[in-house]
Amino acid sequence: MMxxxxxxxLALGAGLAGAAVLAFLPLxxxxxxxxxSVNIMLYAxxxxxxxxxxxxxxxxxxxxxxxxxxxxxxxxxxxxxxxxPALILIAVVAGALLAxxxxxxxxxxxxxYFVIFTLGLAELLGQIVTWVQTNFGGxxxxxxxxxFTETHLYWMLLALTVVVFLTGWLINRSRLGxxxxxxxxxxxxxxxxxxxxxxxxxILFAVSGAFIAVAGAIMAPRYSYIxxxxxxxxxxxxxxVIMALLGGTRRLWGPLVGVVPFTVVxxxxxxxxPNQTAVIMGLAFLAIVYVLPDGVTGQLESLFRRRPTDKSLxxxxxxxxx
Amino acid sequence: xxxxxxxxxxxxTYTLIALGLTLQYGVARIMNLANGETLVAAxxxxxxxxxxxGINPLLGLLVIGPVAFVVNWLIYTWLMQPLVKxxxxxxxxxxxxxxxxxxxxxxxxxxxxxxxxxSYFNYEFLARPFSIMGNSFGLNRVVAFVAAAVxxxxxxxxxxxxxxxxxxxxxxVDPRAARLVAIDVRxxxxxxxxxxxxxxxxxxxxxxxxxxxxxxxxxxFTMKALIIVxxxxxxDVRGAVLAxxxxxxxxxxxASLLDPGLTLAANYTLFIVxxxxxxxxxxxxxxx
Numbered sequence: 001m002m003x004x005x006x007x008x009x010l011a012l013g014a015g016l017a018g019a020a021v022l023a024f025l026p027l028x029x030x031x032x033x034x035x036x037s038v039n040i041m042l043y044a045x046x047x048x049x050x051x052x053x054x055x056x057x058x059x060x061x062x063x064x065x066x067x068x069x070x071x072x073x074x075x076x077x078x079x080x081x082x083x084x085p086a087l088i089l090i091a092v093v094a095g096a097l098l099a100x101x102x103x104x105x106x107x108x109x110x111x112x113y114f115v116i117f118t119l120g121l122a123e124l125l126g127q128i129v130t131w132v133q134t135n136f137g138g139x140x141x142x143x144x145x146x147x148f149t150e151t152h153l154y155w156m157l158l159a160l161t162v163v164v165f166l167t168g169w170l171i172n173r174s175r176l177g178x179x180x181x182x183x184x185x186x187x188x189x190x191x192x193x194x195x196x197x198x199x200x201x202x203i204l205f206a207v208s209g210a211f212i213a214v215a216g217a218i219m220a221p222r223y224s225y226i227x228x229x230x231x232x233x234x235x236x237x238x239x240x241v242i243m244a245l246l247g248g249t250r251r252l253w254g255p256l257v258g259v260v261p262f263t264v265v266x267x268x269x270x271x272x273x274p275n276q277t278a279v280i281m282g283l284a285f286l287a288i289v290y291v292l293p294d295g296v297t298g299q300l301e302s303l304f305r306r307r308p309t310d311k312s313l314x315x316x317x318x319x320x321x322x
Numbered sequence: 323x324x325x326x327x328x329x330x331x332x333x334x335t336y337t338l339i340a341l342g343l344t345l346q347y348g349v350a351r352i353m354n355l356a357n358g359e360t361l362v363a364a365x366x367x368x369x370x371x372x373x374x375x376g377i378n379p380l381l382g383l384l385v386i387g388p389v390a391f392v393v394n395w396l397i398y399t400w401l402m403q404p405l406v407k408x409x410x411x412x413x414x415x416x417x418x419x420x421x422x423x424x425x426x427x428x429x430x431x432x433x434x435x436x437x438x439x440x441s442y443f444n445y446e447f448l449a450r451p452f453s454i455m456g457n458s459f460g461l462n463r464v465v466a467f468v469a470a471a472v473x474x475x476x477x478x479x480x481x482x483x484x485x486x487x488x489x490x491x492x493x494x495v496d497p498r499a500a501r502l503v504a505i506d507v508r509x510x511x512x513x514x515x516x517x518x519x520x521x522x523x524x525x526x527x528x529x530x531x532x533x534x535x536x537x538x539x540x541x542x543f544t545m546k547a548l549i550i551v552x553x554x555x556x557x558d559v560r561g562a563v564l565a566x567x568x569x570x571x572x573x574x575x576x577a578s579l580l581d582p583g584l585t586l587a588a589n590y591t592l593f594i595v596x597x598x599x600x601x602x603x604x605x606x607x608x609x610x
Contacts, residue, residue, distance in 0.1 A: 058417055109601050112353060112416055113552065117593065119355070120545040120586060126431055127586050135581070232540075236426070245421070252413030275436055287420040289405070 027150040040263045041157035047244040048164045049211035052299020053204045055249030056180040059218035062237040065122035067209045069232035070094045071216025076226040077144040095213025096206040103202035103296050126232035146221040156218045168252045242284045324457045333570025334467035336470035340562045342522030348557025349494045349514035352419045356426035358540030364526025365535040387520045396521025398512045434537040444534040466528040494557040549593045555603020
């Protein structure tokens with residue numbers, strides 16, 4: 001922590017100042033624009049948390065909806081007996097636990113197993129919750145009544161986003177961050193230099209999952225009536241992947257570049273042409289693969305900077321890590 | 323006994339879906355997550371041919387199979403081959419193909435949603451009772467199973483008893499070594515991808531004769547196919563057949579004894595067991 005480079009300090013200051021300015025937004029706007037801002041802030045938090053794991057490891061996680069739902073249900077189940085901050089804590093634990101279990105089952109094997117496993121995870125949890133509720137709980141759905149307004153949700157999501165960013169920055173500076181960059185570049189090399197690849201991935205996945213669960217917990221008051229279909233909506237996972245990859249995951253702030261425009265576009269389309277959302281998402285995925293493989297930020301970077309000369313991957317990694 | 327037979331009949335169709343996917347992933351190395359959409363599209367085309375023109379679904383196979391072959395061949399040469407060319411290693415190709423086929427998944431799903439809407443569809447075909455060992459089953463299920471078995475056997479004979487089939491298996495084992503024995507890997511991969519798509523489409527046609535389908539169910543079937551493929555071992559025909567039957571029986575067991583809403587949970591339980599104990603597949607060898 002002693003020798004933080006000057007440009008990172010500057011970025012840190014700029015980021016905090018930006019967050020402080022954004023905190024005043026609810027004072028000048030309300031209604032539609034505020035609720036759109038809540039959506040943007042929500043996806044900013046989730047996509048950045050997603051990229052914490054999927055960026056360096058190159059493993060496409062489709063578990064976001066599962067974590068989100070787990071967070072929402074942490075609130076829905078205990079809202080009548082515990083104060084809200086305790087519920088956030090429960091969401092953290094539940095999200096991290098789920099991520100660890102999934103990680104233990106799949107992250108020790110090749111990447112495809114992980115993608116496939118997360119593909120149906122949200123649907124699986126939704127089915128189980130429905131089954132439990134119809135057989136033991138009576139009604140499908142739980143009520144969440146709080147005094148929170150959109151402004152409160154906005155502030156909480158902003159705070160969450162700031163925490164995600166700070167965590168990402170600290171991870172980048174830690175041994176874990178270095179280990180992950182090596183794994184991302186070449187897993188065989190990572191194992192040879194003594195990195196426990198499975199352990200590093202599982203820890204990071206748990207961190208990322210916990211943050212997404214918190215986002216789900218914060219959003220629970222907005223729904224007020226929680227059903228498995230809404231909480232574990234698989235679309236969330238896909239939207240997160242699209243937004244984060246559109247922005248680019250090489251930089252911590254990369255996903256933000258995708259989140260802001262895409263949330264606005266999706267809001268417009270689902271409002272005016274609800275039947276076209278799937279087509280738009282399909283085209284977005286194809287655009288990511290064929291037009292913007294490194295995202296908007298990656299594309300801009302390679303435009304403005306010449307391609308790095310061919311150093312070996314490891315030396316590049318180690319230099320970036322310094 | 324009733325449950326076991328029902329499960330086996332269902333497993334027949336699952337076998338075909340999984341064989342289609344295992345050809346695409348095991349040979350062409352494309353993790354095709356839009357596989358379920360091929361299946362659903364075939365369901366709808368069969369429905370359209372049957373209700374609109376009175377074409378028997380079994381005859382429909384003769385149209386749908388070749389059309390699906392051509393469409394999948396085009397998808398491979400236009401969309402997947404550029405990814406294969408630019409990939410520096412297997413991992414990159416996997417990520418790219420997963421994202422690209424997600425794109426196709428949503429695109430097809432969106433187009434079908436516009437054409438047919440979001441409601442459930444089915445039609446009556448051979449909805450007569452048929453008795454096996456004292457239990458009665460829908461004749462359509464039995465016919466679908468027999469047709470699936472015929473297609474699976476034909477595929478097996480092709481793969482293991484013709485030169486072309488041997489070439490396909492060689493690419494599955496090692497694309498680089500296959501080139502050394504004068505196999506055109508690019509053509510063979512495109513052929514395998516197209517054949518896989520055609521087989522999945524046939525499975526869709528057969529499925530539609532006894533199953534209620536809608537535009538958004540593709541992902542669930544992709545998921546089932548993936549679990550079967552992994553359980554059986556990637557590229558392994560015998561393994562896929564056995565795994566599909568196991569999945570069919572397990573699903574039917576859970577649906578009739580516990581709750582039909584828990585079939586996905588049953589699939590996942592099998593998946594987890596496989597991942598923990600035999601990630602290389604039922605007949606697979608442990609990698610060195």
